[in-house]
Amino acid sequence: MNRMYLLLFGLAIALAGTALWAFNTVLEFEKPAIDLKEDLSTIGQGRFIALSVSDQKSGIRSVSATISQDGKDHVVLSENYPGGTREQALSPELNLRGLHLKDGPATITITAEDHSWLKNRTTLAVETSIDTVPPQIGLISSAHNVNAGGTGVALYRVSEEVTRTGIRVGDRFFQGYPYAIQAKPCHIAYFAIPVSASKGGLKILITARDKAGNESSVILPHLVREKKFKDDKITLSRAFLEQKMPEFRQHDSRVPATPLEAFLFVNETLRVENARTIQAAGSKTQPKALWEGTFLRMKNAAPMAGFAQERTYLFEGMAVSKSTHLGVDLASTERAPIESANSGVVVHAGYLGIYGNTVIVDHGLGLSSLYAHLSDISVKIGQNVARGETLGSSGSTGLAGGDHLHFSILVGGEFVNPTEWWDAHWIRDNVTGKLTETASQEAPATQKAQPAKAKAKGKKKKARG
Ligand SMILES: [Zn+2]
Known part of the structure; x- marks a missing residue:
C-alpha cells in the first residue's frame, strides 16, 4: 500500500512541476530586446535596417517595422513566429523610392512582442533623415x-x-x-x-x-x-632543394619531407599565404604621405632579376612549377647593409616564408616597400625609419639561392613595379607634379604667374611619351 501512495505522490509532484514550467513560459514579465546593428541617423535608397530581436523566456511572437513621414506609415517589415523564436536576425530593405518617401526627416519604428500571456512589447523609434x-x-x-x-x-x-x-x-x-x-x-x-x-x-x-x-x-x-615582361627558366638542383627545404620545415611543420614536394608546397601554398600576410601588413597604413623624394635603390648593386618576370622552374628536365617575380633582385657584397628606400614606419619585421627575414615599411596612403631574404633585421614593428636608415643586412633566407636583396613596392597591398619609384622624372610627372599642377589649375592667379613652367612641362611630357 505504501508503495502505491509513494507512486501517486511522485506523479503529483511531476504534474505540478510541468504545470509550473508551462505557466512560467507563458507568464513572464521580461520584454523582448531589439538590437540595431547600424547607425540609422541617415538612410538612403536600398539601405537595410540590420537588427536582431531576442526574448530568452517565452520567445518572440512578432516583429514589425514602419517608416513614417508626414503622418503616413509605411510597413517595411512584418514577421510572425507562432512557435516562438529566442533570437532572430533581420535586415529588411528600405525601398524609399518605391514607398514615395522624399528626402528629409522620417521616423523608423520597430516593435517586437513576445509569447507571454502579457504580450510584453518593446518599441524602438529612431529619428532619421532620408538622403537619396x-x-x-x-x-x-x-x-x-x-x-x-x-x-x-x-x-x-x-x-x-x-x-x-x-x-x-x-x-x-x-x-x-x-x-x-x-x-x-x-x-x-x-x-x-x-x-x-x-x-x-x-x-x-x-x-x-x-x-x-x-x-x-x-x-x-x-x-x-x-x-x-621577361620570361625566365630556373633549374632546381636536387642539392639546392636538399640544402634549402629544411629551413622551411623548421618554420612550418606542413612542409613535406621529399625535396620536390617540399618545393611545390613552398612555391605554391606558402607563396599564396605570404601574399596575404603582406597584403594585411600593407593595409596598416598612415592616412598621409610619409615619404619624400625618390626611393633609394640598393647601393652598388647589380640587377639580378626584374619585376613581373614569369618564372618556370625545371627539376630533372621537367617544368614543375611557375611563379611571377613581383619585385626586383639586387646583389652587392654578402651581408650588405639594407637601407629603407624612403621614410616611413616599420609594419613587418620577421620571417615570412618564401621571403625569409623580411622588413615592410609603410610610406603612407597605402604605399609600402618590402625588403626580403635578409640575414638579420635591426628594426622593430612600429619603429619610424628615415630615408636611408639601415633596416638590416642582405642574406639568402627564404627562397633565395644566394645573398641578394629582393625589393618590392606595394600599393594597397598589390605589388607594383619599383623602378618607377626610383625615377625622379616619373615621380614628378605622376605624383608630386600632379599635386602642384592641380593646385595651379584651381587657382587662376597662380596659373597666370607661371605660364612658362606649365608650357615646359607639357613639352617634356610629349618628349617622354
Ligand atoms: Zn626576388
Whole structure:
C-alpha cells in the first residue's frame, strides 16, 4: 500500500512541476530586446535596417517595422513566429523610392512582442533623415598615363562627407585618403595597374559612398602603356632543394619531407599565404604621405632579376612549377647593409616564408616597400625609419639561392613595379607634379604667374611619351 501512495505522490509532484514550467513560459514579465546593428541617423535608397530581436523566456511572437513621414506609415517589415523564436536576425530593405518617401526627416519604428500571456512589447523609434542623393565626384588630376604593372595617382573631390571612397581597378579597391589643395579638401588615391593591363582593356572607377549608403562612381580616363615582361627558366638542383627545404620545415611543420614536394608546397601554398600576410601588413597604413623624394635603390648593386618576370622552374628536365617575380633582385657584397628606400614606419619585421627575414615599411596612403631574404633585421614593428636608415643586412633566407636583396613596392597591398619609384622624372610627372599642377589649375592667379613652367612641362611630357 505504501508503495502505491509513494507512486501517486511522485506523479503529483511531476504534474505540478510541468504545470509550473508551462505557466512560467507563458507568464513572464521580461520584454523582448531589439538590437540595431547600424547607425540609422541617415538612410538612403536600398539601405537595410540590420537588427536582431531576442526574448530568452517565452520567445518572440512578432516583429514589425514602419517608416513614417508626414503622418503616413509605411510597413517595411512584418514577421510572425507562432512557435516562438529566442533570437532572430533581420535586415529588411528600405525601398524609399518605391514607398514615395522624399528626402528629409522620417521616423523608423520597430516593435517586437513576445509569447507571454502579457504580450510584453518593446518599441524602438529612431529619428532619421532620408538622403537619396549620391555623392558627386569631380576629378581634379589629369593625364593618367599609367604603365602596366605600375602605379597611378588620382586626386578628386566629393560633394559630401563619405564613409568609403577610393579607386576600383578591376576587382581591386584602393582606398582614397582625405587631402587638401590650398586648404580645399579633396581626396588622393594611389592605385596599382595589373601587370597584364592592356590599352583600352582596363576599367578604372572612382567610387564614393555617403553616410546614407548612397554610392556613386565615375570613370577615370586613363591611358595604359602595355609592357612586355621577361620570361625566365630556373633549374632546381636536387642539392639546392636538399640544402634549402629544411629551413622551411623548421618554420612550418606542413612542409613535406621529399625535396620536390617540399618545393611545390613552398612555391605554391606558402607563396599564396605570404601574399596575404603582406597584403594585411600593407593595409596598416598612415592616412598621409610619409615619404619624400625618390626611393633609394640598393647601393652598388647589380640587377639580378626584374619585376613581373614569369618564372618556370625545371627539376630533372621537367617544368614543375611557375611563379611571377613581383619585385626586383639586387646583389652587392654578402651581408650588405639594407637601407629603407624612403621614410616611413616599420609594419613587418620577421620571417615570412618564401621571403625569409623580411622588413615592410609603410610610406603612407597605402604605399609600402618590402625588403626580403635578409640575414638579420635591426628594426622593430612600429619603429619610424628615415630615408636611408639601415633596416638590416642582405642574406639568402627564404627562397633565395644566394645573398641578394629582393625589393618590392606595394600599393594597397598589390605589388607594383619599383623602378618607377626610383625615377625622379616619373615621380614628378605622376605624383608630386600632379599635386602642384592641380593646385595651379584651381587657382587662376597662380596659373597666370607661371605660364612658362606649365608650357615646359607639357613639352617634356610629349618628349617622354
Ligand atoms: Zn626576388
